[in-house]
Amino acid sequence: MKPMIVVADGFDKTLFKQLCDLSDFEVFPEPKINQSILQDLLPKINGLVIRSTTKVTKELLDKASGLKYVIRAGAGTDNIDKLECQNRDVRVSNTPGANNNSAAEHAIALMMTVLRHTAAADASMKAGKWEKSKFLGSELSNKKIGIVGAGNIGQIVAKRLAGFDPQVLFFDPMVDSIDLPYAKKVEEIEEIFKTCDVVTIHVPLIDPTRNLVNEKLLSLMPAYSILINCARGGIVNEDDLFHVLNEGLIRGAGFDVFASEPLNEGSELRKLDNIVLTPHLGASTEEAQKRVGEMVINQLKEFFINNNLENEVRA
Numbered sequence: 001m002k003p004m005i006v007v008a009d010g011f012d013k014t015l016f017k018q019l020c021d022l023s024d025f026e027v028f029p030e031p032k033i034n035q036s037i038l039q040d041l042l043p044k045i046n047g048l049v050i051r052s053t054t055k056v057t058k059e060l061l062d063k064a065s066g067l068k069y070v071i072r073a074g075a076g077t078d079n080i081d082k083l084e085c086q087n088r089d090v091r092v093s094n095t096p097g098a099n100n101n102s103a104a105e106h107a108i109a110l111m112m113t114v115l116r117h118t119a120a121a122d123a124s125m126k127a128g129k130w131e132k133s134k135f136l137g138s139e140l141s142n143k144k145i146g147i148v149g150a151g152n153i154g155q156i157v158a159k160r161l162a163g164f165d166p167q168v169l170f171f172d173p174m175v176d177s178i179d180l181p182y183a184k185k186v187e188e189i190e191e192i193f194k195t196c197d198v199v200t201i202h203v204p205l206i207d208p209t210r211n212l213v214n215e216k217l218l219s220l221m222p223a224y225s226i227l228i229n230c231a232r233g234g235i236v237n238e239d240d241l242f243h244v245l246n247e248g249l250i251r252g253a254g255f256d257v258f259a260s261e262p263l264n265e266g267s268e269l270r271k272l273d274n275i276v277l278t279p280h281l282g283a284s285t286e287e288a289q290k291r292v293g294e295m296v297i298n299q300l301k302e303f304f305i306n307n308n309l310e311n312e313v314r315a
Contacts, residue, residue, distance in 0.1 A: 002024065003026065003046040003304045005027045005045075005046065005049070006027075006028045006033070006048055010051060012289040012290050012293040015293030015294065038054065042067075043066065044066065046068050047300055050072060050073065051283075052074065052261060055080075056070055061084055068089075072095070073292045074098070074099050074292065077094055078205040082313060091303070092314070093310060093311040093312055094311055095311065097152065099291075100153050102283050102288035103153050104157045104160055105285075107153075113276050114251070115137050115140055141164045144166070144167045144196045145196060146170070146193070148171050149203035150170040150171075150178055151203075153202045155178055158180055158183050167184075168184070169183075169196060170192075171188070189212075193220040193221050194222075196225060197226070198228065199227050199228065201236065204231070205235055209232075210234050210235065213227070214236075215237070215243070218249075221244070223249065227252075229256065230257065233257040233260070242268045242269055246272060252274040254276040256280055258280075299311065
């Protein structure tokens with residue numbers, strides 16, 4: 001019997017067709033399905049490909065008795081109960097590196113959008129207004145940029161900023177240096193929040209980073225500074241973030257990720273004028289989706305045909 005593969009949260013269209021055309025698999029013919037359809041399919045699934053929407057929980061695994069392999073089409077696997085998967089001999093992989101450039105560029109895009117008020121100015125123009133004096137912005141050039149987490153994405157951000165002549169400070173206990181003349185490591189995360197014009201978050205969501213950025217750190221930020229998060233929701237305490245933004249204690253913020261996704265319609269963050277919100281677009285480029293899709297197809301073939309597990313992620 002051919003392995004049953006379900007792609008739950010979206011996939012590059014051309015590569016999805018390639019996956020469907022493979023004679024080795026039975027593939028559910030839609031690359032994006034709602035959660036009620038997924039629930040109906042669970043007892044039949046052998047391989048499940050997800051992004052950030054689907055949560056692989058104990059309850060899901062209880063229903064998916066034939067599940068052998070979960071691939072997170074992306075890097076972060078915080079939406080997968082990896083320990084429960086291990087206990088049930090369900091293997092887990094991700095697609096490391098495929099989204100790195102896309103996520104880094106989105107972080108820089110949010111920096112520019114917040115500093116120059118481009119989103120608000122666009123909305124104002126489309127409302128028939130001409131409010132030039134209202135949208136006095138600030139240049140990114142020569143700013144002090146603080147990077148929290150200098151892994152692959154954090155380092156790409158630092159490199160892409162080169163043309164703006166920045167001074168980059170980074171905090172990462174696991175990284176000794178970045179090969180850039182304008183990047184300097186600091187030993188305490190507090191120095192990033194005390195001194196930088198822009199703070200951008202690039203750490204995974206794990207127990208030590210959950211609510212890492214809270215009232216204590218946010219209170220250190222200068223009034224002219226901005227905060228960017230394209231990493232994971234839950235790293236920044238959203239109640240504390242709302243407080244500093246609502247009180248005007250910092251200039252603004254740009255957020256692509258949230259503790260609960262989709263972001264609740266009633267979220268207080270939606271009411272603020274000094275935050276730019278995007279719906280988890282960090283990996284949403286044509287190029288990134290193609291890279292992810294190629295990796296997923298290869299990993300499915302390696303696992304189910306060649307009995308080889310690539311890019312395994314364990315609890």
